[in-house]
Amino acid sequence: MSSIRIARSVLFSVGVVAVAATLLLGACGGSRAPEVPVSDMSAGDRYAMANGCFAVRELRSGRFLAVAGGTVRLADTGTPFFMKPTALGRYLFYTPDQRFLAMTSPNQTAADALGDLVDAVGASVGGGGDVIALVNPALPVADGLNDAGDAIDGTGDAIEAAITAQRTLGIVDAPNDGAEWTVDTADQGFSIVATATGDALAIDGAPGRFVFVAQSGCTPYPEAQLNATGEPFKGRLADGTVFGYAETHMHLGGTEALGGRLGYGSPFHKFGIPHALGNCAVDHGPSGAFDALDAIVNPDKAFFPPHDTQGWPTFRDWPSHGSQTHHQTYWVWLKRAWMGGLRLMVNHLVANEVICQIWPLKQHDCDEMDSIALQRQLVLDLQDYIDAQEGGPGKGFFRIVYSAAEARRVIEDGKMAVVLGTENEKIFGCGEFLDVPECTREHIDAELDRWYDLGLRAIFPIHLFDNALGGTRLTEDPALSAVYQGGNILETGHPYATIPCAEADATPPGQAPTQTPRGIIDTVLLTIRGLPPASPLTGCVQNARGLTELGDYFINAMIDRGILIETDHSGTLARKRILDIAKARDVPVLSGHTGFISDSRDSRRILEVGGIISNLPDEPSPVTVAFIQDLIALYREVHGNTERLATGLGSDINGIHVQAAPRQDAAQNPLIYPFKSYDGRVVFDRQVTGERVFDLNVDGVAHYGLYPDFIADMQMQPGGPEALQYLFRSAEAYLRAWERAEAARKKSGR
Incomplete structure (x- = not known):
């Protein structure tokens, strides 16, 4: 696939400058300060x-x-x-x-318009190549169009520079x-x-x-407000542990995935919030007419609804808890969540080549690893941008970390440790077509080493489609099942193979098979005979494809490098085999955004190997409290106590997933503003961005900055105070899981 194609106006916010030496800075509107020698x-x-x-x-x-x-x-x-x-x-x-x-x-306006036009033409040509790439034999033609699109796109800046030379x-x-x-x-x-x-x-x-x-007399540059005052906790607790909760599954670069124009917005822009969260018509068309995905998945909208595309400063229609195509993790909102106790964030770089290829509007290449590389750079630039706003290199609250020890130091310093992970269909290009793997052991080793050096520390080996490593978990939702089935056929050339749930779930520990690849003829026959698989409405089925021999090698290679294993999307047989390996190698696994506890998800076995199960907080706070209560009961069954129990939040924000709506009884029993953080050190009022005032009672979790409000709402619920004890242990629990993974790396001799 061709290289990453980047739209100047959206993505290239290169880093950023800082805030410091407040004695130096006369606040705007204050008296004139003396010159500093x-x-x-x-x-x-x-x-x-x-x-x-x-x-x-x-x-x-x-x-x-x-x-x-x-x-x-x-x-x-x-x-x-x-x-x-x-x-x-x-x-x-x-x-x-x-x-x-x-x-x-004097030619700047014309130059900008022409540059945008050239970029659009390049993206359209490359996008045509991505669509053609859906047909596997046509890949050479697709690659040619992608290269042509890159060549056209690359001339835009040169043309603009020539026009504005004087x-x-x-x-x-x-x-x-x-x-x-x-x-x-x-x-x-x-x-x-x-x-x-x-x-x-x-x-x-x-x-x-x-x-x-x-000096005095300035007009401050537009920015979102924190509406939070106080000094967040830093240091260690009396027992030597860190304090704070872990966000175990989210996507800072989600709107840059899938070609970059399915979702709109960015966590920052070098020209500030008017450009990071401006007018989504650039991607969604007039009145949001092109926003077909959100029209389908947003629970608050009918099919193909118009919406007000203007973001800053009005934000009338977005962000919202139900909208899944508008960015929800602007950097000031992240800072507000950090002030509410967030101390460890696992940011998953996300991609899906098939969805990207299908959607006609795009500004980035659909190659999954190219998209992941682009999002990684976005997160690095975000760290620099926050540093720039807060006083210089290293001074921001947002710190990307590469080891458990570094993460512990960052959290003890009162900042937020950010871990890089991936969630995509073909990690390192390890797809399969007609059951023929598209990668080798040698390729896996080389890419794991390269991406480890680039900071990757947590990986989903399997996501929504089958790949060379194993079979995906099938959904029980009929509509999604049909969508995923079609995507799997486009990606692999064959449908899911299925077996009854009872047969898959009954596989005992230590006996999950490693699957050898089928021959091409067998796979073609499966394709002919197997369309579609048994409907979840007429019988429960699971993926018959387990972890492959190559997948077995991949999991062990991850463990050898101290990389954490994400299990949520692995099919039943594949997950059982992963758990067998984890138990044998004495490492934990992660279930970072489950939303429920069940035997069918092997929740007990995940706890037995010391793994972490986090809630998917996509419903009002009483549901999260109930989830944690169920987890407490299961943990007591497994371990006889809750001394080491901890659970995080896995919001899946920017990942085509809803956030929590307001409670149904919020009008009668509202969260009262202002409120204090869980540790009592920070006071929060309603968050204000531009002209919009956000209120959990009305808006639910419309953006990431409302998670302190969500946590305060949890504290109001029956059982909430006890549940929050376990939530605020989760940063420490993640560090301990990571330390065990690093210990396995040392045992392997790497």
Whole structure:
């Protein structure tokens, strides 16, 4: 498959700049602060202007940058700029009348339009290749179209650069690449360079050296509000454990998966929330006419509903608890969840090549590992962006971690540890067609090593479709069953093979078979005879495909590298074999977003090997409390006590899954605002983003920042306080499971 295709306007938010040294920053609207001597600044102070109000003095002349109309000049009194970070060491200079200092071209508007058109043509050509790729023998033609799309797409930036080659210093009404400035230390001050062109800021000729003078009178740049005050817990508890809960299954890059235009929005954008969560018409069409998926899966909408596509600042129709095609994890909302006790997050990089190929609108390649690589970079950039907003490298609450020890240090420091995982159909390209594997043991070893070095620490070996490693879990939902069956045929060339549930469930521990591949003739006969499998409405069936010999090798290879095993989507026979291996190798497994406890899901065996079972909180808080009560009862049966019991939340947010609706009795028995966090250290009020005020009683969990509200609502329910004890042990439990996985790596000699 061809390389990743990226739309400039949505994705390339490169990192970001920071906030620090609050004594330096005169808050906008405060009194004029004295100039900070250059000699007192360290090299890191180029991050200290973040989200502060400053005048900019040119050292040679001693005069200030001043904006008058559309021109910039030196004057005795300077214009106060709100310094909005776009990346580490990069800024927008935002004027009180809401305009931007920029290297601007009179042709900028035309260049942007032409660049967007070229990008759209490239994406359409490549998208045609992705659709053709649904027919396996046509892959060479599909690859050719993908390459052509990449070639067309690659010319867009070059055309735009050529049209805007002649730029001058001025003021623009909306941020563009010419309005982004890189600030760096220089002799006796700072250099200011246009990031897009490399031109140094110069007034009256020669490039200048500048100092930033704390100022008042700025207009703050648009941003969502936290509506939370207090200092979150840091350190250890008295027993030496960490405090906080784990989010065991979510998708920060979910709207970038499936071609990047099925879902809209991003956790950040270098030009801020008006661009990260702007107008979804760019993907969903006028009035949301192209948003067919959400029309089908959103429980609050009829088929093909119109919706208000405007996000910032009104957000009339989205985000909502039922909408599954609008981004729900903007970075400020993540911060609010962290302030509510979230201390460990497993972010699954997600992809499905077939769904991507079917959907005609796209801006990224459908190759699953390309999509995962793109989402990984997005998360790295998000970490940098948050650092930039909060004072410089390493200062943000959001920390990607690569070992249990590092995660423990991060949590003890009061921050949130972020673990990278994957959830896709063909991990490392290990699909199968007509039962012929599309990868080898050597390929698996090479890719596991490469992706381990890239930070991958948790893997779903199997997702919605069969692959070279084993069979998927079949759904009991008739509509989804038909969709998945069709996808499996497109992906593998054959339908699911099925056996009665009783036969699959009765397989005792230690006796789950490892499946040898069928011959092509047998698979073709199965395809002819087996369409469709037995309906869940007429009889319970499970996937007859277990863990394959290659899958057996894959699971052991994961254990050898200390990578955690995700089991939720594995078919019954495949999961039983995984549990056999886990028991023999003394490692835990994860069930990160189950939603229920049952023998058919091998819940008992997962607890027996020391695994973690987390709830899928897609219904109001009493359901989560009931889930934890069921888990408590089962854990007591298995272990005789609950001393080590812990359970997390696995929201599956941005993963085409609903979030919790309001309680039916919320009007009569509402969550009262303001409320305190579980540990009592942080006070929360209703969350405000732009003009929208979110209230759990009315909106449910419309976005990720409402999970503190959801947890407070849990505390109100019968049994809620006890349930929360186990929830807030889950960060520690995940670390201990990870430590056991790392111990198995050491035993393997790697």
